[in-house]
Amino acid sequence: xxxxxxxxxxxxxxxxxxxxxxxxxxxxxxxxxxxxxxxxxxxxxxxxxxxxxxxxxxxxxxxxxxxxxxxxxxxxxxxxxxxxxxxxxxxxxxxxxxxxxxxxxxxxxxxxxxxxxxxxxxxxxxxxxxxxxxxxxxxxxxxxxxxxxxxxxxxxxxxxxxxxxxxxxxxxxxxxxxxxxxxxxxxxxxxxxxxxxxxxxxxxxxxxxxxxxxxxxxxxxxxxxxxxxxxxxxxxxxxxxxxxxxxxxxxxxxxxxxxxxxxxxxxxxxxxxxxxxxxxxxxxxxxxxxxxxxxxxxxxxxxxxxxxxxxxxxxxxxxxxxxxxxxxxxxxxxxxxxxxxxxxxxxxxxxxxxxxxxxxxxxxxxxxxxxxxx
Ligand SMILES: [Zn+2]
Numbered sequence: 001x002x003x004x005x006x007x008x009x010x011x012x013x014x015x016x017x018x019x020x021x022x023x024x025x026x027x028x029x030x031x032x033x034x035x036x037x038x039x040x041x042x043x044x045x046x047x048x049x050x051x052x053x054x055x056x057x058x059x060x061x062x063x064x065x066x067x068x069x070x071x072x073x074x075x076x077x078x079x080x081x082x083x084x085x086x087x088x089x090x091x092x093x094x095x096x097x098x099x100x101x102x103x104x105x106x107x108x109x110x111x112x113x114x115x116x117x118x119x120x121x122x123x124x125x126x127x128x129x130x131x132x133x134x135x136x137x138x139x140x141x142x143x144x145x146x147x148x149x150x151x152x153x154x155x156x157x158x159x160x161x162x163x164x165x166x167x168x169x170x171x172x173x174x175x176x177x178x179x180x181x182x183x184x185x186x187x188x189x190x191x192x193x194x195x196x197x198x199x200x201x202x203x204x205x206x207x208x209x210x211x212x213x214x215x216x217x218x219x220x221x222x223x224x225x226x227x228x229x230x231x232x233x234x235x236x237x238x239x240x241x242x243x244x245x246x247x248x249x250x251x252x253x254x255x256x257x258x259x260x261x262x263x264x265x266x267x268x269x270x271x272x273x274x275x276x277x278x279x280x281x282x283x284x285x286x287x288x289x290x291x292x293x294x295x296x297x298x299x300x301x302x303x304x305x306x307x308x309x310x311x312x313x314x315x316x317x318x319x320x321x322x323x324x325x326x327x328x329x330x331x332x333x334x335x336x337x338x339x340x341x342x343x344x345x346x347x348x349x350x351x352x353x354x355x356x357x358x359x360x361x362x363x364x365x366x367x368x369x370x371x372x373x374x
Pocket of ligand 1: 166169260
């Protein structure tokens with residue numbers, strides 16, 4: 001038996017691999033950080049024999065609640081990522097697999113590779129109405145890439161979408177793939193209508209360093225980008241600094257920040273009800289967007305989610321709160337599950353790349369519905 005993790009977004013530590021009935025693993029921390037939750041590794045072994053894997057020490061992980069009701073994601077071909085039932089005893093996640101092929105990948109969620117990220121950027125820029133631009137470099141020297149759809153003109157709305165501030169939340173870039181596919185489809189009249197009314201500024205991956213390093217939550221220096229929006233710096237958080245600078249140049253009429261939630265098995269949104277500028281207009285825009293999303297897809301619900309912020313008590317270091325306050329605009333964090341959407345569960349795949357793509361496509365419909373109002 002061998003275990004490998006020396007590849008794009010690989011992350012695991014082998015404690016013991018002597019016994020196939022008790023393979024013991026740990027998840028290394030994000031670099032210079034206390035957070036750990038993302039794993040991604042490959043097991044090479046004999047087929048047709050049961051193997052039991054234990055991931056230890058999860059009580060101290062970023063979201064211990066994330067392991068309750070969680071099933072491991074696995075693949076033989078790195079295309080189809082299916083679920084393997086797992087048990088969590090409060091500290092150890094245990095799952096058993098009988099490999100059908102000698103090499104099998106495991107991950108916290110279906111990975112979104114750096115190569116696929118580059119493919120997405122360049123597929124997009126091959127369209128005449130899309131510009132690819134590198135805003136600057138990350139601490140590891142990777143590109144901070146922005147896609148701009150449409151030309152800025154008087155009267156056009158400026159809509160910004162970003163994803164993967166938390167790099168282990170790969171469903172967020174699968175979502176972006178769906179949203180971007182629609183913007184590239186010339187037979188998609190809703191997308192064409194949206195592009196007549198708005199310029200779309202899209203950052204499909206806010207944290208390429210963390211993504212490549214196999215982090216859950218932080219950049220190369222252990223910084224949680226979604227707590228940097230009030231005072232980012234090129235030293236600690238160039239990702240946020242560069243994107244925020246461009247936002248201050250363009251202005252923002254609507255902002256969506258795409259994430260995954262480890263614990264809550266539903267799709268939901270988190271608004272900016274706690275920012276000082278929150279008023280009836282913003283409340284009305286939030287209600288209109290949610291209503292449009294209900295109509296667009298039953299994958300969205302509004303029963304389960306985060307507790308609402310008290311008036312004026314929002315944390316303005318969080319991206320969607322900072323943007324909402326700075327630009328007095330509709331600003332939502334969108335959360336998808338790592339586990340499944342319990343309203344429409346799928347025992348074989350759980351929440352999946354395919355459903356993330358479709359959800360991203362449906363969010364474009366809801367975006368169009370509110371564009372005239374924002
Ligand atoms: Zn997140």
